[in-house]
Amino acid sequence: MGRQTEPQSLSSGYFAFAINRFPVDFFGTFWYKVPEEFLGINHSIYTMSLLVVGSIAYDTIETPMMRRENVLGGSAPFFAYAAGFFSPVRMVGVVGADWLPEYTEMLRKQGIDTAGIEIMPDGKTFRWSGKYHNDMNDRDTLETQLNVLGTFQPKLPEDFRRSQFVFLGNGAPSTGLAALDQIQGADLIVADTMNLWINTTRTDLDALLKRIDGLIINDSEAKMLTDEINTVTAARKVLTMGPKFVIVKKGEHGAMFVSEYETYTVPAFPMENVVDPTGAGDSFAGGLMGYIASQQGNLDGETIKNALVYGTIVASFGIEGFSFDRYKEINRTNIEERREAFREMTAF
Amino acid sequence: MGRQTEPQSLSSGYFAFAINRFPVDFFGTFWYKVPEEFLGINHSIYTMSLLVVGSIAYDTIETPMMRRENVLGGSAPFFAYAAGFFSPVRMVGVVGADWLPEYTEMLRKQGIDTAGIEIMPDGKTFRWSGKYHNDMNDRDTLETQLNVLGTFQPKLPEDFRRSQFVFLGNGAPSTGLAALDQIQGADLIVADTMNLWINTTRTDLDALLKRIDGLIINDSEAKMLTDEINTVTAARKVLTMGPKFVIVKKGEHGAMFVSEYETYTVPAFPMENVVDPTGAGDSFAGGLMGYIASQQGNLDGETIKNALVYGTIVASFGIEGFSFDRYKEINRTNIEERREAFREMTAF
Numbered sequence: 233m234g235r236q237t238e239p240q241s242l243s244s245g246y247f248a249f250a251i252n253r254f255p256v257d258f259f260g261t262f263w264y265k266v267p268e269e270f271l272g273i274n275h276s277i278y279t280m281s282l283l284v285v286g287s288i289a290y291d292t293i294e295t296p297m298m299r300r301e302n303v304l305g306g307s308a309p310f311f312a313y314a315a316g317f318f319s320p321v322r323m324v325g326v327v328g329a330d331w332l333p334e335y336t337e338m339l340r341k342q343g344i345d346t347a348g349i350e351i352m353p354d355g356k357t358f359r360w361s362g363k364y365h366n367d368m369n370d371r372d373t374l375e376t377q378l379n380v381l382g383t384f385q386p387k388l389p390e391d392f393r394r395s396q397f398v399f400l401g402n403g404a405p406s407t408g409l410a411a412l413d414q415i416q417g418a419d420l421i422v423a424d425t426m427n428l429w430i431n432t433t434r435t436d437l438d439a440l441l442k443r444i445d446g447l448i449i450n451d452s453e454a455k456m457l458t459d460e461i462n463t464v465t466a467a468r469k470v471l472t473m474g475p476k477f478v479i480v481k482k483g484e485h486g487a488m489f490v491s492e493y494e495t496y497t498v499p500a501f502p503m504e505n506v507v508d509p510t511g512a513g514d515s516f517a518g519g520l521m522g523y524i525a526s527q528q529g530n531l532d533g534e535t536i537k538n539a540l541v542y543g544t545i546v547a548s549f550g551i552e553g554f555s556f557d558r559y560k561e562i563n564r565t566n567i568e569e570r571r572e573a574f575r576e577m578t579a580f
Numbered sequence: 581m582g583r584q585t586e587p588q589s590l591s592s593g594y595f596a597f598a599i600n601r602f603p604v605d606f607f608g609t610f611w612y613k614v615p616e617e618f619l620g621i622n623h624s625i626y627t628m629s630l631l632v633v634g635s636i637a638y639d640t641i642e643t644p645m646m647r648r649e650n651v652l653g654g655s656a657p658f659f660a661y662a663a664g665f666f667s668p669v670r671m672v673g674v675v676g677a678d679w680l681p682e683y684t685e686m687l688r689k690q691g692i693d694t695a696g697i698e699i700m701p702d703g704k705t706f707r708w709s710g711k712y713h714n715d716m717n718d719r720d721t722l723e724t725q726l727n728v729l730g731t732f733q734p735k736l737p738e739d740f741r742r743s744q745f746v747f748l749g750n751g752a753p754s755t756g757l758a759a760l761d762q763i764q765g766a767d768l769i770v771a772d773t774m775n776l777w778i779n780t781t782r783t784d785l786d787a788l789l790k791r792i793d794g795l796i797i798n799d800s801e802a803k804m805l806t807d808e809i810n811t812v813t814a815a816r817k818v819l820t821m822g823p824k825f826v827i828v829k830k831g832e833h834g835a836m837f838v839s840e841y842e843t844y845t846v847p848a849f850p851m852e853n854v855v856d857p858t859g860a861g862d863s864f865a866g867g868l869m870g871y872i873a874s875q876q877g878n879l880d881g882e883t884i885k886n887a888l889v890y891g892t893i894v895a896s897f898g899i900e901g902f903s904f905d906r907y908k909e910i911n912r913t914n915i916e917e918r919r920e921a922f923r924e925m926t927a928f
Contacts, residue, residue: 367809461715463832464852484811485833486847496925499834499847504812537928577844579927580885 280319281394282525284311285386285411286401286514288325288349292361292375293510293554295368300508303555304335305360307401307424310511313556314518314546315399316342317564319525321518322392324348324411326384328356338556347389355380368506369483388414397525400444401514402426405436412443419529422446424517430457441474448479448517464490479520479540481513487540494533498540501548501574508554512547519546545571628667629742630873631766632659633734633759634749634862636673636697640709640723641858641902643716648856651903652683653708655749655772658859661904662866662894663747664690665912667873669866670740672696672759674732676704686904695737703728716854717831736762745873748792749862750774753784760791767877770794772865778805789822796827796865812838827868827888829861835892837884844881846888849896849922856902860895867894893919 284307291305308325315321322345329351336346358381361374384407393414400408400423408423415421421444429437430453441447447470451463458469467478467490477491486499520543527535545567552558634656640649656673663669670693677699684694706729709722732755741762748756748771756771763769769792777785778801789795795818799811805821808814815826815838825839834847868891875883893915900906 462852462854464850468852482833485830488847488850490850495850497847497850498926498928499836499845502812502836502838502843502845504810504816506810533924534928537926541928575928576881578846578885580846580882580889580923 280396280525280528281322282315282319282397282399282521283322283324283348283388283392283395283415284308284315284399284401284518285324285348285388285403285407286311286399287358287381287403288327289358289360289381290330291510291555292359293508294363294374295508296364296366297507298554300554302359304338305510305555306358307403307511307514309335309339309556310514310550311399311401311518311521312339312344313342313559314515314543314550315522315525316344317519317546317567318522318542319343320345321522322348322389322395324350324386324388324392326350326352326358326380326386328380329353330357338560345392348387348392350387352380362510364509368509371509386411386414396420396529397521398422399517399521400424400440401517402429405429405433405440408440409436409443412440420445420524420531422448422517422521424448424513425453425457426450427453427456438473441470444475446477446479447475448481448513448520450513451480451482451485454478454480463488464495479517481516483509483512487516487544489536489540494536496533496537496540498537498544499578501544501570502577503548503551506551507558509551510555512551515550516543516547519543541571541574542567545574628744628873628876629670630663630667630745630747630869631670631672631736631740631743631763632656632663632747632749632866633672633696633736633751633755634659634747635706635729635751636675637706637708637729638678639858639903640707641856642709642711642722643856644712644714645855646902648902650707652686653858653903654706655751655859655862657683657687657904658862658898659747659749659866659869660687660692661690661907662863662891662898663870663873664692665867665894665915666870666890667691668693669870670696670737670743672698672734672736672740674698674700674706674728674734676728677701678705686908693740696735696740698735700728710858712857716857719857734759734762744768744877745869746770747865747869748772748788749865750777753777753781753788756788757784757791760788768793768872768879770796770865770869772796772861773801773805774798775801775804786821789818792823794825794827795823796829796861796868798861799828799830802826802828811836812843827865829864831857831860835864835888837888842881842884844885844888846885846892847926849892849918850925851896851899854899855906857899858903860899863898864891864895867891889919889922890915893922 286308287306288308289306290302292301308323312321312323320343339346356379358379359377362371363374364371396419398418398421402424423444454466458466460466467480470478480488484500489496520539523539523542549558549562635654636656637654638650639653656671660669660671668691679699687694704727706727707725710719711722712719744767746766746769750772771792802814806814806817815828818826828836832848837844868887871887871890897906897910
């Protein structure tokens with residue numbers, strides 16, 4: 233679908249056929265691109281490649297039950313770890329001298345290529361502090377220290393620039409644009425955004441919307457972005473701003489996929505034991521994109537619905553513990569078991 | 581399931597086997613009951629029977645788009661009309677001298693036995709007036725005139741007293757209790773309630789909860805009733821108060837069924853064209869109970885999930901128009917078509 237929004241990728245996309253529903257001239261584009269191969273550009277032709285560019289954070293989190301200081305957070309780690317259950321992932325982000333090598337190791341064990349984590353020896357890692365209300369659905373941001381994130385200029389390693397699937401985690405739209413300037417021939421580009429960027433950097437955000445295939449956004453923020461009061465109407469209006477599809481996250485109420493001709497909806501997995509919802513949206517996006525990547529980017533209805541479900545299921549595990557605590561205990565089998573339980577709860 | 585909560589119905593329930601998962605001694609109870617038949621009690625042995633006791637109202641409704649005065653509303657008509665798409669319905673309620681015979685006619689055309697509509701020649705029909713906010717999810721009650729509902733003592737026609745399926749629409753718990761005192765051998769008794777009764781008539785409500793099989797309740801009211809902040813936890817706690825199952829209505833976010841060993845969840849049908857949400861909860865309950873009645877009260881997982889879905893689909897039509905406007909335009913085929921579209925949106 234990247235082909236439709238970025239004309240130049242028509243000629244540079246190797247496996248563009250994977251994302252489209254209609255057969256395209258695979259051999260035509262293939263032979264056209266061969267010379268670049270000989271020039272030494274290193275990109276994997278035969279494996280899917282999923283790239284995430286986003287924030288890396290040390291979070292301090294208060295819930296009605298507990299408080300934890302300086303635990304790993306940020307859109308890129310949550311996305312990458314969740315996607316890693318389904319597909320190899322390439323991660324780009326920036327950290328400070330206080331970065332703990334054990335986190336790099338944890339991400340690598342999950343199949344994440346950490347070559348894109350830039351360590352700024354003179355800076356400190358981005359810090360976010362938040363407090364959850366009683367029902368865990370609302371939270372207040374207590375403090376934000378941008379630190380090295382304040383001057384983040386994403387630098388994609390050479391072999392990351394040819395990634396089939398790209399996710400731009402919630403962050404300044406200018407960061408997303410800077411990343412896209414380094415990316416060629418992606419088949420599917422999806423971005424997340426939030427109220428801060430809608431309110432403060434609307435021009436950049438509008439430019440970004442024109443260069444992505446899909447937007448993942450909270451329901452309240454979809455309404456804010458479009459000045460609409462109905463969620464479905466808001467999603468449809470986003471489609472006029474650039475993206476070919478919108479995925480609306482509704483927290484404990486599930487998620488919805490809307491494109492011009494398709495609507496899919498999935499409830500949340502019913503949860504009692506919500507320990508820490510931080511990163512749930514990024515984990516949802518990670519499970520969703522990781523699954524799509526594992527299906528070679530096939531975007532038929534079945535794949536999209538399963539992607540929504542896998543995103544839902546992976547996120548449901550994540551919020552059962554602080555930071556990555558729960559993720560470290562589970563594997564793909566646990567995910568499949570809960571997916572099956574979810575199917576039993578919903579299939580009619 | 582009524583058999584479990586009301587021991588006396590063990591012997592008086594004709595088709596108790598229909599609601600249970602295990603075969604019971606049909607012939608034993610059958611022969612035991614024969615003498616009553618000879619005494620002239622008129623109840624249909626071979627057809628399912630669904631009874632609703634609830635309010636009948638003239639509503640005045642303001643939405644951001646429009647205002648309509650004195651249109652038909654109330655829990656009993658919405659429930660009965662919605663259930664009527666699936667099953668014959670018996671309706672009990674009270675109206676005043678201002679009752680329009682055309683409404684009786686409209687209900688009869690939908691297969692509703694209106695013998696239980698009591699007309700008080702000296703009174704006026706209950707009136708409710710409400711105003712919807714921009715997003716149609718919140719509303720303010722502007723005025724309530726109880727009129728004949730204030731002294732409502734439900735009187736069930738003789739042949740209504742042996743109904744297999746009973747729904748007590750939102751109303752004073754004492755009304756529900758008075759109705760139950762007249763009902764024998766019901767297989768399934770379900771009630772709705774709301775914040776007003778939780779706050780003002782808790783003793784009656786607690787007594788009612790002990791005499792019903794299922795409670796249908798909004799998510800916010802489930803939390804209020806149980807002093808819990810998590811929807812699933814709240815639903816589980818309701819199970820300790822009497823009901824064997826709880827159905828939590830979440831408005832535009834769908835619904836959830838919770839019993840001791842089962843959880844089912846269904847998203848809402850994605851809607852853009854919400855004209856008037858009044859009665860959506862009663863219509864949801866009507867579609868749900870009407871479908872269960874049409875399945876002879878079989879309460880296996882498939883039936884429950886389909887009941888949630890039919891409730892959802894019927895209610896989605898109702899809110900597309902004021903009062904019963906949209907219902908009068910549709911039939912079972914429209915419902916089946918939308919159900920199939922919903923399946924396409926959700927099945928994975």
